[in-house]
Amino acid sequence: MVLTNRSPCDATRTSLAPSDQRVFGHVARRARWLVSLRESSEAHVRALVKETAGPGFTLRDVPRPVIRDDEVLIKVRRAGVCGTDVHIYDWDAWAQGRCRPPFTVGHEFAGDVVQVGSLVNDVREGDRVTAEGHIVCGRCHLCRTGNAHVCPNTRIIGVDRDGCFADYIAMPTSNVWHLDDAVSYEVGGIHDPMGNAFHTALVGTEISGKTVLVTGCGPIGIFAVGICKAAGASRIIASDVNQTRLELARAMGAHDAVTPQDAEQAVKAATNGLGVDVVLEMSGVPSAIHQAFALVRVGGRVQMLGIPAKPMEVNFATEIIFKGITVYGVVGRRMYDTWIQMTQFLRSGQFDPTPVITHRFPLEQFDDAIAAIKGGAAGKVVFEIS
Ligand code: NAD
Numbered sequence: 001m002v003l004t005n006r007s008p009c010d011a012t013r014t015s016l017a018p019s020d021q022r023v024f025g026h027v028a029r030r031a032r033w034l035v036s037l038r039e040s041s042e043a044h045v046r047a048l049v050k051e052t053a054g055p056g057f058t059l060r061d062v063p064r065p066v067i068r069d070d071e072v073l074i075k076v077r078r079a080g081v082c083g084t085d086v087h088i089y090d091w092d093a094w095a096q097g098r099c100r101p102p103f104t105v106g107h108e109f110a111g112d113v114v115q116v117g118s119l120v121n122d123v124r125e126g127d128r129v130t131a132e133g134h135i136v137c138g139r140c141h142l143c144r145t146g147n148a149h150v151c152p153n154t155r156i157i158g159v160d161r162d163g164c165f166a167d168y169i170a171m172p173t174s175n176v177w178h179l180d181d182a183v184s185y186e187v188g189g190i191h192d193p194m195g196n197a198f199h200t201a202l203v204g205t206e207i208s209g210k211t212v213l214v215t216g217c218g219p220i221g222i223f224a225v226g227i228c229k230a231a232g233a234s235r236i237i238a239s240d241v242n243q244t245r246l247e248l249a250r251a252m253g254a255h256d257a258v259t260p261q262d263a264e265q266a267v268k269a270a271t272n273g274l275g276v277d278v279v280l281e282m283s284g285v286p287s288a289i290h291q292a293f294a295l296v297r298v299g300g301r302v303q304m305l306g307i308p309a310k311p312m313e314v315n316f317a318t319e320i321i322f323k324g325i326t327v328y329g330v331v332g333r334r335m336y337d338t339w340i341q342m343t344q345f346l347r348s349g350q351f352d353p354t355p356v357i358t359h360r361f362p363l364e365q366f367d368d369a370i371a372a373i374k375g376g377a378a379g380k381v382v383f384e385i386s
């Protein structure tokens with residue numbers, strides 16, 4: 001999941017003034033949604049809905065999603081809860097600028113295929129699956145050059161269209177990813193954030209034998225620690241301000257798990273004062289971003305996943321240019337190189353993400369799930385839906 005404002009909303013394609021487009025677009029969508037709700041007397045299912053432009057979610061009965069010919073209907077078993085869901089729950093400035101209620105929230109999930117459209121030929125009823133939540137156009141310059149993860153026409157489930165905190169979700173078959181029998185629904189349900197970590201750790205750099213600093217041990221940072229361990233990093237230093245999360249990082253294989261104040265000392269000790277080969281910036285906190293540039297070695301690489309809440313100042317000359325470093329911006333998961341890597345790491349048994357999952361809730365306890373994330377000490381939080 002990525003917090004950008006790239007996807008055009010439906011209203012921008014009309015000829016109304018922008019303020020009118022927003023009002024009419026919203027009213028029309030809400031009216032269509034309410035009509036469909038009344039008309040469909042059968043097959044009502046549960047969904048966690050962002051009903052209006054304000055804080056909170058509502059668990060309610062909605063019509064079972066109807067699939068298009070190129071889509072499949074998936075019965076959701078497990079779903080991961082993410083910081084983006086918290087932004088939408090709180091209805092912060094980003095959510096207000098991006099989301100158009102009403103819609104079903106949630107973008108990380110796994111479940112069983114229960115219905116397939118007439119054009120679908122490689123997914124069958126009964127298949128155990130997860131899915132890439134970024135739905136791309138497949139036609140643009142980026143999609144056609146193997147860079148679909150930055151497709152400007154991306155629409156995200158649970159943000160731009162109905163998501164997965166529900167009994168059922170309709171997904172384009174192009175985005176469906178089969179799970180190995182040995183992969184649980186729970187692990188299937190966190191492929192999205194795990195994929196963010198795989199993308200950040202493994203793109204454009206060789207981790208084997210390298211020294212790595214992971215700044216920020218939220219769920220994605222902790223996954224990244226485990227991935228670097230599995231990929232053969234010679235030394236993994238993880239930093240966070242939260243001791244519970246540092247414990248999780250240690251459990252996933254960090255050699256040093258330290259506060260930001262102690263990170264410089266740990267890096268110097270581990271690298272003879274040189275600096276680490278690679279930094280995975282997983283916090284989005286400006287002081288940690290500066291520390292990433294400071295503690296990477298000359299000629300090293302900084303992979304940036306964390307999203308700063310607002311613009312920040314960077315001294316390009318001293319922090320980047322004269323250090324001769326490479327900076328890589330991570331968006332979501334590469335389609336589908338990241339998914340293939342993730343499946344192979346899981347299949348081999350060399351990477352096990354389950355210690356990162358610390359909280360499990362039924363859908364009804366959505367307030368508690370959001371509170372667990374806001375508490376700041378949880379690892380991954382998941383809904384057990386069916
Ligand atoms: P999170 O907020 O749970 O994790 C951030 C961690 O950074 C927290 O544990 C926090 O305690 C820690 N932290 C705070 N100050 C720090 C400091 N000075 N030094 C080191 N650590 C510090 O988030 P998450 O779900 O793990 O996601 C990580 C980041 O990645 C977030 O910024 C999120 O918005 C972003 N993200 C980006 C993408 C993408 O595609 N680029 C996708 C998903 C998430």
Ligand code: ZN
Pocket residue numbers: 136137138139140141142143144148151152153
């Ligand atoms: Zn595209």
